[in-house]
Amino acid sequence: MLKVALALISGLVLSNAAAEEIWIGRFPAQGEFPAPWQIDQIDKKVPPTRYQLRTWDGVNAVEAHADASMALLGRPLAIDLDRTPILCWRWRIDHALKNADMRTKAGDDYAARVYLTFRVPPDQLGFGTRTKLALARSIYGDQVPDAAINYVWDNQQPPETLMNNAYTDRARMIVVRAGELEAGRWVSERRDVRADFTRAFGTIEGQLTGLAIAVDTDNTREKARAGFADFRFVPTSRDCGNEIEGMDAQR
Numbered sequence: 001m002l003k004v005a006l007a008l009i010s011g012l013v014l015s016n017a018a019a020e021e022i023w024i025g026r027f028p029a030q031g032e033f034p035a036p037w038q039i040d041q042i043d044k045k046v047p048p049t050r051y052q053l054r055t056w057d058g059v060n061a062v063e064a065h066a067d068a069s070m071a072l073l074g075r076p077l078a079i080d081l082d083r084t085p086i087l088c089w090r091w092r093i094d095h096a097l098k099n100a101d102m103r104t105k106a107g108d109d110y111a112a113r114v115y116l117t118f119r120v121p122p123d124q125l126g127f128g129t130r131t132k133l134a135l136a137r138s139i140y141g142d143q144v145p146d147a148a149i150n151y152v153w154d155n156q157q158p159p160e161t162l163m164n165n166a167y168t169d170r171a172r173m174i175v176v177r178a179g180e181l182e183a184g185r186w187v188s189e190r191r192d193v194r195a196d197f198t199r200a201f202g203t204i205e206g207q208l209t210g211l212a213i214a215v216d217t218d219n220t221r222e223k224a225r226a227g228f229a230d231f232r233f234v235p236t237s238r239d240c241g242n243e244i245e246g247m248d249a250q251r
Contacts, residue, residue, distance in 0.1 A: 020238065022084055024077060024211065025231030027062055029055045033073070040072040046218045059090065059186055061229035064112075066215040068222070072115065074212025081208055084233040085194035088240035089114065091187060092227045096155035096180045099220040102173055108166045109216045112153040112226040116193065117145035118206035146170065147206055149196055151189070153177040153226070162200060172200035186227070190240045193233075 028034065030053050041048045048071035054063050062073060093111040101107025148171040154161070157175045165171035174196060176189060197206045213228045234240065 020084060020235050022079065022233040023231070024075065024079075024233065025089070025228075027053055027060050027229065029053060029060045033062075037073060037075045040074055040212065042070065042072065043218075046070050049215050049217075056092075056227050056229075057186060059227070059229050061090075061227045062213065064213065064215040064226050064228070066217040066222075066224045068217055070214065070216045070218040072212040072214050074115070074210055076210050077208050079208045079233050081194040081197075084235055085192050086234045086236055086238065086240070087114075087116075087189075087191045087193050087231070088234060089189050089231045090227075090229045091153070091189065092185060093153055093183050094225045095183050096153070096178070097217065097220060097222050097224060098155070099222060100155050102152070102154055102157060102163065102175075103166065105166045106219055109218065109220045109222065110150075110152045110154065111215065111224050112228070113214050113216060114151040114228070115212040115214060116149045116151075116208060117210040117212075118147040118149075118197065119209050120146035120201075120204055120206055145209065147197075147201055147204075148172070149174060149193070149200055151176045151191060155179065174200070186229070188240060192236065 025037070033051070033053065039048065039051060047067070047069040049064055049066045049069045051062055051064050051071075051073045054061060056063060064073070091112050091114070095111070097109055097111050099107065100109040102110075150165065150171060150173045152173055152175055154175045155178065157163075157178060159175050159178055161173075161175040163173050165173055176191070177187065193208065211231065215224050215226045217224050
């Protein structure tokens with residue numbers, strides 16, 4: 001009887017742990033991108049970054065190729081950051097960009113970036129900010145977010161550098177990796193999105209609405225390749241782990 005009870009308790013614990021792990025991007029080895037992932041070519045005048053599925057050094061992943069190009073591969077999200085604020089993923093680059101400089105518009109390119117969008121209550125945005133957002137949406141459409149965080153693999157600035165995007169102060173750039181020391185292999189990341197949002201934007205509230213990935217070289221005209229894999233959210237109490245198990249709960 002004791003063994004049965006222990007087995008039931010163990011199963012319940014494992015079930016609860018699995019429920020707290022929310023997969024948003026576990027990719028197949030080939031074929032089409034799973035819904036609701038889709039490519040977004042923001043500027044039709046700029047050639048799009050190319051994305052494909054593959055198995056890369058044993059990891060099912062998205063491979064992105066940029067050649068003086070830019071496009072996002074993204075999806076909408078509905079994540080409760082109070083319960084699961086930790087974003088886990090793996091990525092890799094072939095090399096850092098040579099001519100990028102995140103401080104300037106001409107250098108606003110990245111070997112790899114993970115882009116998070118947020119909705120902010122209107123009463124927490126100043127009149128000037130609301131006006132600028134309305135103008136931007138009249139040009140680029142409703143996909144322009146109230147706020148955004150970009151986790152980037154930069155070529156110059158050290159990890160944990162935080163600065164405004166060169167084009168808009170509604171997007172904040174956080175350097176997660178820099179340079180080429182870890183290029184050419186998979187690297188695992190663990191970020192507290194809720195804490196990073198507070199660090200970037202202060203006390204305003206942000207509701208996470210989307211995630212996208214990109215390799216971005218339209219300004220520097222360079223060539224670059226990167227890989228992205230295994231995106232999921234977990235509670236603060238959980239490690240990301242190196243062994244990836246489970247299914248995509250938001251496919």
